[in-house]
Amino acid sequence: MKTASETxxxxxxxxxxxxxxxxxxxxxxxxxxxxxxxVALRQVMKALGNNxxxxxxxxxxxxxxxxxxxxxxxxxxxxxxxxNAAAVASGVEAAHKAMxxxxxxxxxxxxxxxxxxxxxxxxxxxQALSGALExxxxxxxxxxxxxxxxxxxxxxxxxxPYGAGTTTSPPGKxxxxxxxxxxxxxxxxxxxxxxxxxxxSPAYYIDLMNKVKKASLVEGPAYLHLYSPCPTGWRxxxxxxIQTARLVVQTKIFPLYEVIDGKYRLSRKIKKPxxxxxxxxxxxxxxxxxxxxxxxxxxxxxxxYDRLLKLCGVSEE
Amino acid sequence: MAKETGIVSWKDLALGCSIVKPGSSAExxxxxxxxxxxxxxxxxxxxxxxxYIFCPDMVFTQNELGFYQPNMFYCKGCGICxxxxxxxxxxxxxxxx
Amino acid sequence: MAKRVGIEVSLxxxxxxxxxxxxxxxxxPITPQTHIVEHLxxxxxxxxxxxxxxxxxxxxxxxxxxxxxxASGARTYTATCSQGQALMLEICYIAPALRLPxxxxxxxxxxxxxxxxxxxxxxxxxxxxxxxxxxxxxxGQEAFxxxxxxxxxxxxPRVLLPTIVNVxxxxxxxxxxxxxxxxxxxxxxxxPPYQPQMRLDPTNPVSIGPVGxxxxxxxxxxxxxxxxxxxxxxxxxAWQEFGDMxxxxxxxxxxxxxxxxxxxxxxxxxxxxxxxxxxxxxxTDGKNVGLVRLRLFRxxxxxxxxxxxxxxxxxxxxxRALGLNGAGGPLATEVKAALYDEPERPYIWNxxxxxxxxxxxxxxxxxxxxxxxxxxxxxxxxxYTIINVRE
Numbered sequence: 001m002k003t004a005s006e007t008x009x010x011x012x013x014x015x016x017x018x019x020x021x022x023x024x025x026x027x028x029x030x031x032x033x034x035x036x037x038x039v040a041l042r043q044v045m046k047a048l049g050n051n052x053x054x055x056x057x058x059x060x061x062x063x064x065x066x067x068x069x070x071x072x073x074x075x076x077x078x079x080x081x082x083x084n085a086a087a088v089a090s091g092v093e094a095a096h097k098a099m100x101x102x103x104x105x106x107x108x109x110x111x112x113x114x115x116x117x118x119x120x121x122x123x124x125x126x127q128a129l130s131g132a133l134e135x136x137x138x139x140x141x142x143x144x145x146x147x148x149x150x151x152x153x154x155x156x157x158x159x160x161p162y163g164a165g166t167t168t169s170p171p172g173k174x175x176x177x178x179x180x181x182x183x184x185x186x187x188x189x190x191x192x193x194x195x196x197x198x199x200x201s202p203a204y205y206i207d208l209m210n211k212v213k214k215a216s217l218v219e220g221p222a223y224l225h226l227y228s229p230c231p232t233g234w235r236x237x238x239x240x241x242i243q244t245a246r247l248v249v250q251t252k253i254f255p256l257y258e259v260i261d262g263k264y265r266l267s268r269k270i271k272k273p274x275x276x277x278x279x280x281x282x283x284x285x286x287x288x289x290x291x292x293x294x295x296x297x298x299x300x301x302x303x304x305y306d307r308l309l310k311l312c313g314v315s316e317e
Numbered sequence: 318m319a320k321e322t323g324i325v326s327w328k329d330l331a332l333g334c335s336i337v338k339p340g341s342s343a344e345x346x347x348x349x350x351x352x353x354x355x356x357x358x359x360x361x362x363x364x365x366x367x368x369y370i371f372c373p374d375m376v377f378t379q380n381e382l383g384f385y386q387p388n389m390f391y392c393k394g395c396g397i398c399x400x401x402x403x404x405x406x407x408x409x410x411x412x413x414x
Numbered sequence: 415m416a417k418r419v420g421i422e423v424s425l426x427x428x429x430x431x432x433x434x435x436x437x438x439x440x441x442x443p444i445t446p447q448t449h450i451v452e453h454l455x456x457x458x459x460x461x462x463x464x465x466x467x468x469x470x471x472x473x474x475x476x477x478x479x480x481x482x483x484x485a486s487g488a489r490t491y492t493a494t495c496s497q498g499q500a501l502m503l504e505i506c507y508i509a510p511a512l513r514l515p516x517x518x519x520x521x522x523x524x525x526x527x528x529x530x531x532x533x534x535x536x537x538x539x540x541x542x543x544x545x546x547x548x549x550x551x552x553x554g555q556e557a558f559x560x561x562x563x564x565x566x567x568x569x570x571p572r573v574l575l576p577t578i579v580n581v582x583x584x585x586x587x588x589x590x591x592x593x594x595x596x597x598x599x600x601x602x603x604x605x606p607p608y609q610p611q612m613r614l615d616p617t618n619p620v621s622i623g624p625v626g627x628x629x630x631x632x633x634x635x636x637x638x639x640x641x642x643x644x645x646x647x648x649x650x651x652a653w654q655e656f657g658d659m660x661x662x663x664x665x666x667x668x669x670x671x672x673x674x675x676x677x678x679x680x681x682x683x684x685x686x687x688x689x690x691x692x693x694x695x696x697x698t699d700g701k702n703v704g705l706v707r708l709r710l711f712r713x714x715x716x717x718x719x720x721x722x723x724x725x726x727x728x729x730x731x732x733x734r735a736l737g738l739n740g741a742g743g744p745l746a747t748e749v750k751a752a753l754y755d756e757p758e759r760p761y762i763w764n765x766x767x768x769x770x771x772x773x774x775x776x777x778x779x780x781x782x783x784x785x786x787x788x789x790x791x792x793x794x795x796x797x798y799t800i801i802n803v804r805e
Contacts, residue, residue, distance in 0.1 A: 016366060027375040027391040028342035033350065034395035038373045053614045055482060065342065066624035069323035074340035076614040078485050079623035080508050084478035087470065091440060091482025091490075092614060094466035098437040099488055102464055104607075110616055128478065131471030205370050239396035239409075242371045327633035327640070332574065332612050333513035334634040336621040 004195035004218040004260045011217070014209045020046050029072040030064040034238030036229025036245055037061060037144050040202040041115065044142055044226070047212035048111055050075055055089040057116035057125060058082035060151045060230075061144060083124040086132035086141055089114035093137045111216045112139040117228075118159035119149045122183045133192040133221045140215040140222045143185060146230035154233040158183040161253075162300070163293055164285045166233075171288040181300065189223035190259045196222035197259035198267075202229075203245035207256060207267055214258075227254050235284035247279040252305040257312060264311040276301055347374060351394030353409040359384055361406035368398035368407060416660070418594045423554035424449035424587045426595065427493075427519055427579075430561035432463045433601040434517075437488035440468040440479035444498040445531045446583035447521040451493055473498035477505035477516075484514035484576075485622055487613035489565065492516065495583055496523035499537045503544070509576045510545030511638055512623055515568035515608070516576040518546075519561065521583040522683070522734075524770035532771025533583040535682065535734035538711065539744040545638055547577040547645055548712040550682045552668075554591035556709075557581045559662060562596070562605055566652045569608045573645045580711070582684040584771065596660065604659055642713050649710060666710035667718040671697055675704030677783050678723055678760075680731040680749060682708045685774050689732075692779030703783045708745075716752050723753070728761040730786040732779075733798075734768045742766055742798030750796075761790035764798035772802055 014020075024045040031038040041061055045052075054077045056062045062079050065072035080088045093112045099105035114132075116125055121143040129141060148166045149155040156169035160178045171177040190197045196218045200208035208226065215222030227248055229241040236244060248254040251274045256267040276298045280286040289297075309315070331337045355368070355376075362384055369377040369385050376392045377385040387398075399407040421429075427450050431439070439458070441451040457463040466483075470476045476492050483490040494502065499520060509516055525536040538548065547567060551557040557579065564577040581587055596604075612620055626634050649666070657663030670690050672678060681689050686707040696703040706722045706729075708715070723729060733743020741747050746764035753759045763786040768774040778801055785799070 019366070019370065023375050025375075026340035026343045027388075028345035028347055029374075030342075030345075030347070031373055033373075033393045034397055035373045039371060039397075042373070042375065043370070051616050053486075053616065063625050066336070066621055067627055068334060068624045068630045069325075069336060069338075070342040070345055071336040071338070071621035071624060072340065072342035073621050074619060076616055076619045077621045078482065078614055080478055080481045080512070081504060084475060084505065087475035087478035088482035090468060090470070090475070091438065091479035091484075092486050093482075094440075094468050094479070095438050095483035095486035095488035095490070098464070098466045099486070102437065104437075105487075108616065127471060128475045131475055134471070135468065202371070239400040241373075241395070241397055242401050323627065323630050325630075325633065327636040330630070330633055330637050331620075333511060333622060334624065334626060334630065334637070335512075335612060336624050337612075339619040339621070 001219050007218050008214055008260065011214060014047065014206055014213065016206060020049060022046065022049055024048065024050055024052065024075045025065065026072045026074055028070065030067065032232045034231045034241045036202060036231070036241035037146050038064065039241065040144055040208065040226045040228045043202055043205050043208050044212050047209035048113065048216055051108060052111040052113055053092055055085050055092060055114045057085035057120035059117040059120050060146070061115060063151060082120055084128050085114040085116045085120060085125060087128040089139045090132045090135065090137045093139050114139060114141045116143060118143060118145040118147060119157045122159045122185050123157050130192065133189060133194050133223065136220050138220055140224065142224045142226060144226050144228040146228040146233060148233050150230050150233040159185065163289050163297060165288060166285070176293060177288065186223065186225045186259070190262070193262060194221040194223060195219065195261055199225045199254065199256050201227040201245045201249050201254060201256060203242050204249065204256060204268065211258065236282050240282055244279070244282065247274065250274045251276045251279045251301065253279055253301050255305060255308055257308065264308070266309070266312040266314055269314065346390055347393050348390045351392055352412055353394040353396060354389065354392065354412055355387055355396070355398050355407045356410050357385070358406045361404045363404045365403060367401045367403060371397050371401050373397065416594045416596045416600060418592055420590050421593050421595070422449060422588065422590050423557050423581065425453050426554055426558045426593045427561055427581065428453035428457065429595055430558045431491050432457050433596065433598060434489065434562060434565045434605055436465050436491045438466045438468065438483040438490045439492065440470050440476045440483065441492050442470050442473045442476045442494070442498060444473070444494055444496065446523060446587050447493045447495050447519070449587065450519055450521070473502040474505060477502035477509065480516045481505060481509055481512065481514055484516050485512065485614050487608070487610035489608045490516045491518070493519040493521065495521040496525055496537045499541060500525060503541065506541055506544045506546065511634070513574040513641070514576055515574050517561070517564045517568055518576065518578050520578050520580050521587045522580050523583040530770040533585050534769045534771070538580050539735040541578070542712065542744065545575065545642060546712060547575050547642065547649065548580060550580040550709055550711050551586065552684055552686050552707065554586065554589070554593045555662070557586060558593055558595065559656065559664070562601060563652055563656060566605050567645065567649050570648045571611055573641065573648050574611060575641055575645055580683065586684045600660065604656060646713050646715070664709060665718065666715035667722050668707040668709055669722050670705040670707070672704035672706065672722065674702055676702040676727045677787055678726050678729045679703065679705045679779060679783060680729055680745070681705065682711065682745065683734070685768060688774060688776060689779050692776045695776060696780060696783060701783065714748060714752065719752055720756065723760060726760050728786045728790040730782040731762060731764050732782065733764060733766045736766050736769065736800070746798065761786065762796050763789050765801050766798060767801035774801065778802065
């Protein structure tokens, strides 16, 4: 079996002038105005093209794309339940492997993609995900992280950032809102020693699409953690979706990186980081935070970023 | 008619209530969610494609001259395109019926 | 040619799955199902079965993986029981709704708590309305035959529903019996390769498992209801053909010495053999007692059941699960419902027995037959008794 770095040696990148025209995800879907998650999903699908089978967890992307009798999917799509996208995708992958080996199906080099939100990934689906990554199925798992249970009405998940107000982590006299720090899902995925892990943001779409393409090329499991702005749940302006996705990277809150064969690689070094307040202040989920709260968040973000730089073998300057 | 609305007899459902027409959401007009519409000033447009790739609703397509034209059947009027346009070529204007 | 061998029933089931040439097995170990999946993994490891054996991390993922596999058009198998089936129950409702013909062996075991690994039918009753076809084996040969029958019925284009073969844990799975193992040619004649009617295919994309709005949910359920009711005809045909090919004929409802019977015992599963011995003994003693055994549990064989019990005075229904709802056991509740429309209904007493491997003896069956007769004679309001419980 080839390592990821061997497979990706001659990787052909997407360029802004040469984006695929195909839209495997059709318009007419029911996503909210300004939904950043569907932008990220659209970019994923454009990068993959039509030779793909999609397994979807229950969640925003599932309901906005499939209310009977219309489907936004131009590629084969299967939804079974909330917590099991990785397990269902395991079955799809194994079935194809067996049927191709037994001569019942032609090998068309189809990509198997599982998608889920942060709840379906970091909370209820983490066991099925861990199992599928450990077993080494050849598939891509994409976590579309909008940092709470948006589909059910903005309840906190383990991927909700510290201090964010949600409907089950409301700020009050005795609470800052979300009282825990965001779970580091990419690190958990990387701990499975899989060939490819990466983070992406739809604001950096070429980077995101290249990572999706790389994920489809490597042999074995690939995990992508994609930042997915939700104006509805974050209570920011609908037109600010992509700006949020840019600021989260520029403030070092959500750094873009890859882990190829276990080796961390920074995708974009933030030379002149913006203060976290630039990111926090445009979202009303953070509007209750005090200067002290923001200073504490800044400190934590700096610490986490420095740790990442060390993992990537990059000096701090 | 019935096929589009899903108001069909149980006998007419596809196996397992599957949807056998791929991409059929394209039949659905989401343009009526809109209260503002994007208007592109093609004098200013630099053909960078940001409006195209950041649109949640696949509204823009590139024409033979390289300009990105919106399909208002789908545009929900979110304004991401106007916000992201590096040339300030897109403005959001109120829908007047 | 078929070979008659002494073999553990679990292994015979695995051999049937091998002969069915399955493509994907996804399973998680749980006592007393383990011997089945252990043997299957050996068959795969030794190259005797060309399949993907996926050692999933839970039963929930086992059934989820089976759904993905079956939707891809692969012949798919799993086995579980008890807590494992409880964990996968969410997905057990979805598989038949998506019309995925997965075959599953359930090595019937009691449900926690208290935790118990021993045999009863609590798991079968837990999953009774999930929409799976369910058969119940009485002995090892049936377990083997019903497994092949399950694939044949599940994958029939007129059915396309997942199918469970219930096999009593330990008392059946772990015993060695003489079983006729069919050869590959015979099985291939009976069980054609699976031809999926719909599958995940980039050249013909479908969306499987969309959101069912209120406008369609009722119709989706009606379609599913018709599918499982309609499955019965195919189940019967597949049994008829099995009998014609291999000489063992199966029916949804078995009767034993019911001619002229005034009292009937109703059972499911391996204890029926003990019940038959009890019936023989009671007949020798001049009591008009017979036995009715359900082999088909889902869809419920109303017609055959009513025909089998018509005209008797009283019925003792043995349940191997307790309903915890004040009404006794689930099987008796169903039997009573099935009889409601009959102009002359027999008197019914329900005996809950054999929970978690508690012995049910020949004497117990005699006690049941005598008990229902006495209760009917006394005109006691119909109810239930837990057998062999210490006061």
